[in-house]
Amino acid sequence: MLKTALKPRWIAGLVFALLLSAVFVLLSQWQLSRSTQHEAPVSSSIEDVKPLVDVLQPGQFFPGSASDQMVSATGSYDPAKQVLVEGRLYNGQKGFWIVSAFAVDNAPKLSGVAASPNTWIPVARGWVADAAQAGPPPSGTITLTGRLLPSEAPVPNVDAGPGRASAVAVAELINIWDVSSYQGFIAATSEAVGGVPVAADEAVKALNIPAQPPAQQINWLNLFYSVEWVVFAGFALYIWWRMVADDYRRDLEDDEFDAHDDGFDDGFDDGFDDDRDHPNEPSSPEPQNPGPEQKVQ
Numbered sequence: 001m002l003k004t005a006l007k008p009r010w011i012a013g014l015v016f017a018l019l020l021s022a023v024f025v026l027l028s029q030w031q032l033s034r035s036t037q038h039e040a041p042v043s044s045s046i047e048d049v050k051p052l053v054d055v056l057q058p059g060q061f062f063p064g065s066a067s068d069q070m071v072s073a074t075g076s077y078d079p080a081k082q083v084l085v086e087g088r089l090y091n092g093q094k095g096f097w098i099v100s101a102f103a104v105d106n107a108p109k110l111s112g113v114a115a116s117p118n119t120w121i122p123v124a125r126g127w128v129a130d131a132a133q134a135g136p137p138p139s140g141t142i143t144l145t146g147r148l149l150p151s152e153a154p155v156p157n158v159d160a161g162p163g164r165a166s167a168v169a170v171a172e173l174i175n176i177w178d179v180s181s182y183q184g185f186i187a188a189t190s191e192a193v194g195g196v197p198v199a200a201d202e203a204v205k206a207l208n209i210p211a212q213p214p215a216q217q218i219n220w221l222n223l224f225y226s227v228e229w230v231v232f233a234g235f236a237l238y239i240w241w242r243m244v245a246d247d248y249r250r251d252l253e254d255d256e257f258d259a260h261d262d263g264f265d266d267g268f269d270d271g272f273d274d275d276r277d278h279p280n281e282p283s284s285p286e287p288q289n290p291g292p293e294q295k296v297q
C-alpha cells in the first residue's frame with residue numbers, strides 16, 4: 001500500500017489534506033478562544049477609597065458594582081460582638097479570621113420591629129493562627145479602611161460553637177449579634193483613632209485581600225464548534241487514506257486479472273476421441289474377445 005501512497009497524485013492529495021486539516025485546526029483554535037468570555041475588567045476606581053455610606057445602602061441587595069471597592073467608615077466596635085471564623089488560610093497556614101461588629105456613624109437606620117438603633121457592618125479585622133491570640137477590638141471612635149466584599153453563604157448544618165461562625169455570613173451574624181446590618185462586610189486594612197493608626201498585635205496578621213479578577217463565562221456553542229473543526233480535520237485525512245486504500249485494491253484486482261489471463265486454459269472437451277482429432281494416425285486395433293473354444297470330440 002505504501003507504493004500506492006507514493007504515487008504523485010496521492011502525494012499531492014496528502015499535501016492538500018494536510019493543508020485543509022491545518023485550516024480546520026486554526027478554525028478550532030479560534031472558536032476555542034471565543035468560547036471563554038471575560039466579564040468587564042475591574043475598574044481602577046475600586047482602589048480609590050470612598051465613604052461606605054456613599055457606596056452601599058443597608059437593607060438592600062449587594063450590587064456587583066460595590067464588590068471589591070475600597071471604603072472608609074467611622075464608628076465604633078462592640079467587644080461583646082466578636083466571632084472567629086475558622087479554616088481561613090494565611091500563607092498556606094490554616095487559622096481564624098477575627099470578625100467584629102462595627103456600628104457605622106451616619107448610616108441610614110432601618111425600620112421594623114427587629115431593627116436595632118444603630119446600623120452595623122461585620123469587619124474582618126485580621127488573621128490569627130490560634131484562637132487564643134484573638135484579642136478584643138480597639139475601643140473609642142475608629143476610622144477604618146478596607147475592601148468591601150459581599151456576604152458569604154453560611155455553611156449548612158454546621159454548629160460552629162460559642163464565639164464562632166461558620167462563615168462571614170450576614171444572615172448568620174445578625175442572628176448571633178441581634179443587630180441590623182449591611183449586606184456585606186469589610187476586610188480591614190487599617191484602623192485609626194483620632195488620625196493615629198492603631199498598633200496591631202504581632203499575632204494578628206492583616207488580611208490585605210486584593211481585588212478579585214473578572215470571572216470567566218463559557219460559551220458552549222463555540223466550544224462545540226471548536227471540537228467539530230477538529231473532527232473535520234481528522235475526516236480530511238481519513239478521506240485521503242480511504243481513496244489510497246481503494247486505489248490499492250483496484251491495483252490488486254488488476255494484477256490478479258492479468259495473471260489469470262496469461263495462463264488461460266478453458267479446459268473445453270469437444271467429446272471426440274483422439275482418432276477423430278488425428279485422422280491420419282493409424283488407430284490401434286481393438287482386441288477382440290474370442291468366443292469360447294470348441295473342443296473336438
